[in-house]
Amino acid sequence: MRKNFMKKNRFFLLMLMVIVLCFVSSTVISTVSLYQVLQKHALKNGEIIAAGIYNDINSRLLEPVIVANTLASDHFLIELLENEEKMDAEEISREMDEYTTSYMKNFSYRTVFVASEKTKAYYTYDGFYKIMDVENDEDDVWYQKFVDSGKKYTVMLGGDEEYPDLWLIYIDVRIEDKEGNLLGVCGVSMELEEIQKQIAKYEKQYGIDILFTDAQGNIQVGSGDAKKYASFLQKLPEKIIKEDDHDDYAYEKEPESKNYTITKYMEKFDWYMVIHNLDTYAYINNYVLISANVVVFLLCLLLLGISLHVIAKRDRGLFNSAYTDELTGLYNRRAYEEGLDRIRKDVPSEKRIVVAIFDVNGLKEVNDKLGHASGDEMLRGAASTIRSVYGSYGKCYRTGGDEFVVILEEPVEKLSVLNESFEKAAEKWHGKQVAELNISYGAALSEEVCSIDEQIILADQRMYFAKKAYYQRIGKDRRNY
Incomplete structure (x- = not known):
């Protein structure tokens, strides 16, 4: 095996x-x-990287645009503005408060606002905020500029009045009635911190610089470190930022480098995504x-x-x-002694253990008459017979000469059946040089004695009695046979 x-x-x-x-x-x-x-498609690899960045950032920026346009087309908001002058000031303030607050909570925006064209009232999540002075107040002139531009919506960047260091993106959208008459302006503002973190992550991942500019090269969104782009923007080739390349990625090889500058137009914002120091071989x-x-x-x-x-x-x-015993393949005397030590130390006294001791009959006569090779065959036969019957239930040892020991720690309810099987197997055995095999054995159960050592002595005594009975039966002297 x-x-x-x-x-x-x-x-x-x-x-x-x-x-x-x-x-x-x-x-x-x-x-x-x-x-x-x-290698033949290096620029295409760069475009794959750029497309992944573009799609991610563009989708993040588009969300507030979509939400703001949804606000502007909401029939509930349109009806509120159409009936604004007919409603009590406290009532419309409450309605605007609930309306804008629901959008803020759903989308986690910094602000959601509505500005009325008729009354110039400015509403936020706190309800009525103020009456705008669109001609003189520098915080309100944006309204008139946007209305005069005729655009459906605009995207602007700026700080917050309460938190000047907070960088926000503002989406302003026209609100019109069915006839196209201006009712006001609504919009949302979103913090750019998460988008800036994502841009910085891409920059670190690919070893590039990413920014979003208008057509004049003014930075709209970046990872936060605008100073590092100053010299780059001054050298930005005119052919990269031009309207006839809106549908494609534009490339510019950087002098004395294998890197490229790649740009892509963002139609919804009228911006350009610019990626600088793009190594088109990085993917490879x-x-x-x-x-x-x-x-x-x-x-x-x-x-x-x-x-x-x-x-x-x-x-x-x-x-x-x-x-292992070299001749028989069973465990040897050393393994037997260590096994006994383990039982003495680790095995509970109440656990049922079976010890059986075997001794080969007639080995001396076989060695004397047929030679030690025949005696070895006899010992190997005894070992294989013992192992075939008891090996599945415990460990089999050759402890010396013609003596073998079996220790069974698994529950063996039918020990007599195993013993009977062993006797039949021994009777059937025939070697090439030795005709038959006879083995005397004795077994002892742990419940019969107080310790494993007493159990071994009892099994050895029973084996000795069986061996003595065998020699008396065949009428030969045990010492000479």
Whole structure:
């Protein structure tokens, strides 16, 4: 069984090596081929990176635009503004308070506001806030500028009156009735901190600079460090920011570098996304690096498997030489003594244990007449017979010469059945040089004595009585047979 096991292990190891080597070879070939293909499409790789960044940031910025336009087309809000002068001031203030607060809570915006064209009243989540002076107050002139622009909506950046250091994006949308008459302006403001953090994350991930500018190169959104863009914006080529490239990504090769500046127009905002220092080969290099790491990992895994196999094989050899009887393959005297020590220390006294001691009859006569090779065959036969019957229930030992011991710690309710099976197996055994096998044995149960040592003595006595009875039955002297 052990030889078959080792053969299977060697076959498995060989197959593992073949599979790993095939995988490594295919990985190297595919990596080289892909690298060559990607080299031809380096700009396309840069566009893939830029498209991912563009789609993410654009979708984040579009959300407040969509929400603000939804506000402007809400029939409830339109009716409120149409009937504003007919309603009590406290009543409309309360209605506006509840209306704007619901949007703030649902979308976590900094502000939600409504400004009336008729009364110039400015409403927020606190209800009525103030009457705007759209011609003289610098905080209110935005309203008239937006109305005069004729635009459906605008996107502006600025601080907060209460928190000047807080950077916000404002979306202003016209509110009109069915005939297209202006009823007012509504809008939302959203903090840019999360978007700036995401931009900074992309910058760190790809080693690039990202900013969003208007057509004049004025920064609208960035990761926060505007100073580092100053010299770059001054050198920004005119051909990158131009209206006839709105549908495509525009590239500009940076002097004495393999990097590019890539831009993309953002129609909803009339902005440009500008990515500076984009290494179009970064994607390729990352792929190659990952592939190389995979190959190295697999090679290390292969070496680890071989090492573990060698170590396990060596350990099995050391264990076998230290605890296994070389002739029979059973546990040896050393293993037997250590097993007894473990039982004395760790096994509860109430646990049922069976000890059986076996002694081969006629070994001396076989050695004298047929030779020690025949005697060894007889001992191996005794060992295989004992192991075949009792091995599944406990441990089998050759403790010396022609003596064997079996210790059963598993519950054995039908010990007599096992003993009967053993006697039949011994009767059926026939060797090439030895015709028959006869073994005397004695067994003792733990409940019959007080300790494992007394149990061994009792089993040995019963084996001795069985052996004495055998020699009396065949009429021979035990000392000469």
